[in-house]
Structures are given as C-alpha cells and as structure tokens.
Amino acid sequence: MSITTAQVAGQELTGFKGQLIGPDDPGYDTARKVYNGMIDRWPALVARCASADDIAQVVGFARDHGLLLAVRGGGHHGAGLGTCDGGVVLDLSLLNDVEVDPEARTVRVGGGCVWGEVDRATHEHGLATPSGIISTTGVGGIALGGGLGHLTRKYGLTIDNILEADLVLANGEQVRASADENTDLYWAIRGGGGNFGVVRSFLFRLHEVSTVVAGPTFWPVELTAEVLPVYRDFISDAPRELNAFFMVGSVPPAAPFPEELHLRKVCGVVWCYVGDDTAEAARLMAPFLDALPQPLLHGPGPMPYPALQSAFDGVYPPADQWYWRADFVNEIPGDAVDQHAKFGAELPTWKSTAHLYPIDGAVHDHASADTAWSYRDARWASVYAGVDPDPANADLIKRWTVDYFDALHPFSAGGAYVNMMMDEGQERVWASYRDNYARLARIKADHDPGNLFCLNQNIEPASES
Template sequence: MTTRTTIRIPGFRGDVIAPDHHDYDDARAVWNGTVDRRPRLIARCSGTADVAAAVRYARDRDLEIAVRGGGHNVAGAAVCDGGIVIDLSAMRAVSVDPVERTALVQGGALWGDVDHETQAHGLATTGGIVSHTGVGGLTLGGGIGWLMRKHGLAVDNLVEAEVVTAEGEIIWASASDHPDLFWALRGGGGNFGIVSSFRFALHSVGPIVIAGPVFWPAEDTTEVLRFYREFVTDAPDELGNIVKLTTIPPLPVIDEHLHFQPTIAVASCYAGPVEDGERAVRALRQFGKPLLDLVGPTLYVDHQSGLDATVPHGWHYYWKATNLTGLSDEVIDIVAAHAHRATSPRSYAAMFHMGGAIPRAPRDATAYAGRDVDHNIIVHAAWLPEQDDTVRAAETAWARAFLDALQLHRAGVYVNFLDSDDDASRVREAYGDDTYRRLADVKAKFDPENVLHNNKNIQPRTPAQ
C-alpha cells in the first residue's frame, strides 16, 4: 500500500497536491504542452483566504511562487519547478448585477464562465477570443478582444480588484483605494499581487450578433490585405476584426475538401444591431472571390468559443509578436511573404485591428501602453505533441524569421503575447521607459523583494535608480 504525502498549510481549506498525488500530473499541466515543470506543491485554493494562506506558507519557507488562473499563458508562467503553484482554477464563480451592470468574477474563472453568466442578462465585457482563456492573465496584461474597439480593453472595464499582496494581506484596489496599485494592475501583469476577484463594467451586447470569418485563397493575400487596409480605415467602433493567415480548420461546419487549405481569413464581430452589422461587413463579404463565407447572425457566446477547437489544451505552442506602425505596402508584402511558410497546418499569424475606443482612453489611466497602434500581430507556431523536434525547430524558426522581417515596422509589443524566450528588453519594449519606471515604483511599494517574479517581470525600482 502506497502512503501519500500529507502536507498541511495553516488556514488552508482547499486541496494540497504533492508529486505523489493521483491528480498531480493533471494539476501541473497547462495549456501549452511544451511546458513540463514539476512543482513541489500545488495549493488549489477554495477562496481568497486560501490564497493568502498559501502566500504566507510559501514566504515562511522561501518557496518559489507561481500563480495559476486559467493556465493559458504561452510561456507557462502558471507553473514552476520545485516551488509552489498557488492554483485559483477552482475559483470560477461569476456574479452579475444587472442593475449596476457589473460582474464580480473570481480569479480562476475562464472567459467562457463570464460570457455564460453575463449573456443571460444580454450583457458582456471585453474578454479574449478563446473562451478557455483565463480572465486573470488576459485582464492583467491589458485584455484585447472582439469588443475592444467599442467598449475598450478589459482593463478599461475593470472597476476594482481584490488583491492578495506578496505579504499575504488582502486589500481592494480601485480608483479611490490604492490607486497606484489599481493603475499598475491594469496592464502590468501579475507583478503586484494575486488578484482573487475582479469587478467588471458590463455593456449591452447580443445575444445575437453579426459575426464570423470570410476565407480567401492564400494566393490572394496581398490583394485582401490592401483591401482590408482601406476597409478598416472608416470602420465603425462596433466592428471588431481579426485577420488570420492560416489553413482552413477541419471544423464540422466546413466541407472536408476545404480542410487545411492555405488561406487568408478576416473574422468580424459587430457589437451592435444585427441590421447595422450586416451593412458594416457587406463590402468585406463582396470583395474578390471568397472560398467560404461564414458570416451571419450568431449567438455571441458561440462566436466567443468558435476558435476554441483550433487551439486546444496540450498542443505545442510558440509565439512571437509585435505591434505594427501601420499596414504599409512594405508591411503587407512582408506578411504575405512569410505567413504561409509554416510547415505545420496548425500554425498561423493573426493580426488584430485596434483603434476605436482604445486610443480615446486617457494615456495615464492604465499601465497598458499600446493605445496608439493600429494593429498588432502574433505569429503563432503550433504542432502536435507526438511530432518530433524537427517540426518544433521548423515552426519556431518560422516564427522568429517572421518577427525579424518586421523589425523596421515594430512599435512595441503586447505583453500577453510574449513567450518564455522573450527577455527583459522585450518587457521594456511592451511598456516604454516612462511606464516601466512607474511600474517599477509600484513594484517596489507592493513587492520590494520581487516575490512574484514568475511572469513578464517588472524589477522593483531601488532608490538609487
């Protein structure tokens, strides 16, 4: 008979999972299957008090801390070797106040949890493009999604946050309470505390929206991108668009003869009346000779989860990304030349149209620093776990070469798109010098010992600096 290790954390009511626990391998697995780390302990919290107890336990024993919300970070920040994972994945409650139009969301919730509860009241907030993404990680880095041009980023909709500090204290941060911390949380990542609850502002959305992708053959990429550049110039704020350069996914709604055919797609979501949305996307749908048009009235929750099957848990992923100064002919030529060089049919490049409400927010209101860019692009290499190192090497080389080719057109980077080999210089690139210094000051106040450093780290600023 095997004796299982029993570890007790004072004041902790959740599950404590050690390496000999039958759930250990599942509990340490994250979305990116390339991440294979073995923590000493996983503390699966049942509530905020457990989070605080786990922090104090780790501090008392000088244990490395990783924080898991949705576990979706491509760099694998949610798990560490030899330390403790403070796991919020059991904390997924969402409570909607339809009168005040707010939602209180626990730190382990996924965006699918939020959409499920808020759409019951015809409400939503900006939250990702994949429903199994965690609320915490996406929000703390800024939070881009389909609704951002109309309703702002996720951080623009954050009203207050319950935070467990690096000392294990529980505080609330808002515009009136700890405003410096509140500013830093909105874009500065998981550097300043563990957010156990978020309160978001909600907006009327759906339940039916005009949404979906239009696909053209890959050889039409240059022409489609040049049309798209003009199409989005006067696009209404309600219209969110994402360009995806990929192969057609093998989804049940798509005829088999189109599966994995190289393509350029423009996916849209209109955050307004269906009739207005149909007019807004008409020119897009009529351009050229599309292979496939899946735009139409759809439930917002279905659109939010429509890409889930194309990026499942456990596949191997590698990202490179940058903001773009614009879509010049030169940028379009670079994108067209590199996008379809991937050898894996699961790899893709995606370009997000920014603008709208994003640049209209006060520049110093949040730590998110990419408000003035028109587009950002992510080069997303993906391959199956059973494929060998030859495939991995080819896909990662493709992503790096793509980013290198865009060097002269880069304008910062979205911090949530940084991978594990993006160093401190790229973190500074995400914020710029002034915002980084201000973040470093807040870090020095709330985490001077840099306890929370398994993230895209902001170093605490010392008086000498």
C-alpha cells in the same frame, strides 16, 4: 528521504481549505499541466486555493521559505508562466464564482474563472464584457495583461472595464484596488500583469451584447498581398460596432466549413458586428468585400456572443504545442505586406496562424498614461503562433514563428502585447511598457520589494535612489 515541500506545506498550512498536491499525490501529473503542451515543469507543490485566506497562506509560505511562486489562473500563457520547476504553483481554479448584477451591469468574477464561464452567465442577461477569442482562457491572465478581442473596437480592452479587484499582496495583506481605493495598484494592474499580487476577484463593467453578426471571410492565401492592404485601409475608418481581425491560417477540417476547403491555406478576416441587424452588418462590410475578388467563403451570420467566443475552442484544445511571438504595429507598408504574404504561404502546420488585432475605436479614448498598458497609440497587435499537437514538430513551429517575427519586427512600434510574449528578456518588457515602466517599478517596490511575483513579464522593483 528528505521531507518534501508538499509535506512541509501540509504541516504549516493547517488552516488551508483547498487542496495541496505534491509529486507523490494522485493527480499530480494532471495538476501540474498547463495549456501549452510545450511546457513540462515539475513544481514541488500545487496549492489549489479556496479563499483569499488560502491565497495569503500560500503566498506567505512561498515567501518565508524562499520558494519560487507561480500564480495560475487558466494556465494559458504561452511561456508557461503559470508553473515552475521546484517551487509552488498557487492554483486559483477553485475560485470560479460568477455573480452578475444585471441592474448595475456588473459582474464579479473569481480569479480562477475561464471566460466561457463568465460569458454564459452574463449572456443570460444580454450582457458581456470584452475579453479574448478563446473561451477556455483564464480571466486573470487576459484581464491583467490588457485584453484584446471581438469587442475591443466598441467597448475597449478588458482592462478598460475593470471597476475593482480584490488582491492578496506579497506581505499577505488583502486589499481592494479601484478608482477610489489603492489607486496606484488600480493603475498598475490594468496592463501590468501579475506583478503586484494575486487577484481573488474582479468586478467588471458589462455592456449590452447578446446576438452578434460574426464569422470568417476567407480568400486563398496567395491573395494575402491583395487582401491585407485593403483590410489595413478599411478597418480604422469602420464604425466601432464592426470589429475584424486579419489572419493567415488553414481552414479547420470540420463542420461548418465545406469539406472542399478543409485544411486549405487562407487569408482573411474574422468579423464581429455588435448587434443583430444582419442587413446593417452586410452594409458595413460591403466596401471591404467590394474591393476584393470573390472570397472562397463568406460566413458571417447571427449567433449568440458566447458561440463566437467559443468558436476556436475545438481547434485549439489543451496540450497542443505552442510558440508565440508578437509586436505592436502602427503602419503596414508594402514591404511588411510582402512578408506576411511570404510567411502565410509557408505555414508549417495547419493550426499555425498569424493575426492582426485592431487597436483603435474605444481603445483610443484613453491616453497611454491612463493605465499601465502603454500602447494606446498603436493601430494593431500582431501575433505569430506556431501550433501543432505533435511534439516532434516543436522545432519546426518555433523556427517559423521566430523567422516570421524577425522579418516583421523592423516594421513594429517597438514593444508587444505582454499576453502574447514568450520569455524574451527584460529589454522586451521595458519596450512593452515604455514610459510607464518607471512608475510600474516604483509601485512594484512599494508592494512587492522582494519581487516574489516574478514569474510573469517581470517588472523589477525600483531600487532606492
């Protein structure tokens, strides 16, 4: 029997403080799994790192042995980019420390944290930073890719709130990236994904967020063609305190939703008013609601911000089958509205959904060249997600997602939010970074010329001219 990668690592990584898990070790099947049940890969080694030195050792081991290297934070990426076949998975889950400085309004977060851990710690001080909409999602993936969620219109993308990051580079060097140190890396990691190194920790800016007025408003899915144009015209002019993303989906079959609505196909919005003034929230929502028929459900109410962040966790547990497609959108003309109405009515499973996240407000306070995230001028990020727990429905949800995307892509701005893309080819990556790609490729060549960090929406190192 030939020696395994796990055995080689055990011999070479003598100072390693974390856990090395190979195919013959107990817990391997658990260690290799990621969030998307559609992804089933068999790494030669899962290395759970306990320090920056551990990270540097694993990076060096993979580099020196020519092994494929996947970096896993929360493991949520739809395309399974946090794992690989036959290579090394650098697992950050042990690095889940959270340190809040309430006076400085900052939080230092380990690269292996999930957002729920951060939200709970910052909420104790009445503070929060923008993230996504599911609290089990890893911090690193969202933070490096951009970060769209309930606080976007008020406080920007997650990347707009990164003050610094501590990284391990492809050569094993440990560096800090900030506005004052390694400024090229600081620019690149804010939207450029995991292309440039492994982030041991982030320092985020915090904002006063405690109680929010949040929840969904649903109409029958048959009214999508009526509801979406009103939302389109309403949200961009709404005050920044009011966030709302549009959705088509099904009512979850559980409390607090009325039983008579369970599994009903609906369209609507999910609100988040940043504040606890329910009367003011209602006043701001009123122009939208008054322009439409009586909804099936109008559910916004005061809640702790972490409760909103975790509201979808039970609907989307680990191991469901997922297939994603996405686009940035500038305009939603009538023909696009009709396509949303068509595919919303054809939802293949009750967990399948499509969302339109607003990109305006604080996001537009930055120019497209200010960070690697290029689409500052877009107005929405669209995502189509086929989801179901049954592997037998994998082809069904994939076909609906791809058909939905193909029908709407002609109305897109060109690229997509990289955190919501599958493995769709290099042209899609180029389109998603636009004019920023050339600068990213030069920075990649400076810090990872061998493209060790290639399991991502990959930015290829610029070649020497």
